[in-house]
């Protein structure tokens with residue numbers, strides 16, 4: 064199974080915020096750290112805010128922060144939410160597969176998809192920034208110079 068770029072970026076944003084100190088990063092900082100366009104980062108940030116996993120803090124030193132729920136969130140849960148409930152294979156697409164009414168493979172693929180999510184369930188966002196990932200993230204994160212507060 065392959066994650067969408069959106070889901071992958073969302074997990075990267077969550078990891079970046081999981082190592083943030085009092086100097087909170089902005090959406091632009093996160094985009095720079097992850098080397099992705101600002102517009103992509105902004106869409107992901109909006110979705111994660113909507114899910115209550117991150118929040119924007121205004122004012123001096125403001126920026127993006129992980130919520131308590133975001134830090135404790137199950138990685139499997141986040142991936143399920145962002146990937147949706149679609150099948151791995153598009154059996155009912157523009158040219159529907161003639162086997163779709165009685166396909167053993169379809170059921171097996173659904174089981175495999177659920178096993179994929181289940182393998183990620185025990186992991187929390189906080190677990191993802193254990194060493195060596197957390198220290199690496201801190202090392203590559205962009206600093207305060209030139210930052211603009213546009214959480």
Ligand code: SF4
Nearest residue numbers: 154160162163166169
């Ligand atoms: S063979 Fe089965 S899994 Fe593959 S497209 Fe057809 S119905 Fe779907």
